[in-house]
Amino acid sequence: MVENVPCLKHQHDGLTIEGYSRAAVQTCWRVNELKLLFDVGVQPWDFMGTPTLFISHAHLDHIAALPAYVSRRRMMKMEPPVIYLPDSAVDTAWDMLQNFRKLDRGSMPCELVGLLPGDETDLSREYVVTALPTRHTIDSVGFVVHHRRHKLKPEFQDLSGPEIRDLKGAGTEVTTEMRIPIVAYTGDTLSLIHI
Numbered sequence: 001m002v003e004n005v006p007c008l009k010h011q012h013d014g015l016t017i018e019g020y021s022r023a024a025v026q027t028c029w030r031v032n033e034l035k036l037l038f039d040v041g042v043q044p045w046d047f048m049g050t051p052t053l054f055i056s057h058a059h060l061d062h063i064a065a066l067p068a069y070v071s072r073r074r075m076m077k078m079e080p081p082v083i084y085l086p087d088s089a090v091d092t093a094w095d096m097l098q099n100f101r102k103l104d105r106g107s108m109p110c111e112l113v114g115l116l117p118g119d120e121t122d123l124s125r126e127y128v129v130t131a132l133p134t135r136h137t138i139d140s141v142g143f144v145v146h147h148r149r150h151k152l153k154p155e156f157q158d159l160s161g162p163e164i165r166d167l168k169g170a171g172t173e174v175t176t177e178m179r180i181p182i183v184a185y186t187g188d189t190l191s192l193i194h195i
């Protein structure tokens with residue numbers, strides 16, 4: 001496959017981590033099975049097919065290819081991407097995209113969503129992303145992707161299927177949610193001990 005930028009690949013426990021990170025130059029990652037990207041300092045061509053992007057902070061080596069990502073998806077007639085980034089960076093990132101619109105004369109369809117540490121984002125019924133506090137020279141967040149499973153509450157474990165169905169039908173919450181962390185991405189951060 002022809003690549004426009006360096007790209008490493010590692011498979012672990014059913015997930016394929018692809019991308020590249022070099023301090024102060026470029027950072028970008030994709031987890032294809034989860035259909036999400038982390039950071040966009042540069043962008044391998046085929047990463048544009050992934051519709052959800054989490055940006056840890058607005059340093060140039062983590063955000064420089066944002067206009068290219070949004071614009072390429074529009075040109076390829078893909079859905080506008082949803083881009084999560086630190087809350088304080090949203091307005092300026094939006095202005096930056098609008099300035100590119102003036103320069104390029106192409107529209108920049110996307111949704112920018114601000115995150116604060118502790119915010120939760122549902123990727124799907126199965127996966128949820130939590131924003132973590134990180135420590136850097138500008139506002140930043142890290143991310144943990146959790147796999148969400150619903151487990152029958154212990155008090156209902158001896159009941160039959162129809163009995164459980166009846167309880168559910170009557171509005172009883174019969175399951176509890178279990179969350180298993182499967183991927184964490186911190187971006188640039190110092191030790192978190194003092195947060």
Ligand SMILES: [Zn+2]
Nearest residue numbers: 057059136188
């Ligand atoms: Zn940085």
